[in-house]
Amino acid sequence: MEYMPGTASLISEIDKKLLVVLRDGRTLIGVLRSIDQFANLVLHRTIERIHVGKQYGDIPRGVFVVRGENVMLLGEIDLDNEGNNPLEQVSIEEILEAQRAEQVQKQEEEKNRNKKLLERGLQPHGEVGHDEFS
Structure with missing residues (x-):
């Protein structure tokens, strides 16, 4: 097969089942139906897969349009090893509850980290109001 530059190389992936990781961390699995020159994707029979620890849950999303700039990783699913x-x-309810618990834990850890930094006289990363241009 001849090499095609840019998004044209995705033409060979049409009608294949793909895994797409988005910039916001979401993971989608669906059949690629269409692409354009900006790597915008149309996925069919899409599920959003949520991972927490050693568990995962799938949320049906149907037809899903992904803007190309939001694609971080794209790969074909090996159907033989799927x-x-x-x-x-686990169920959608169980994985969503596990995800919420994980997010609360991360927020608590971040709050504790920021508190320790402030105690040491350091400004936590991402705090507003104390940059050199204010």
């Missing part, structure tokens, strides 16, 4: 997943699949 069932060999060492993770435990």
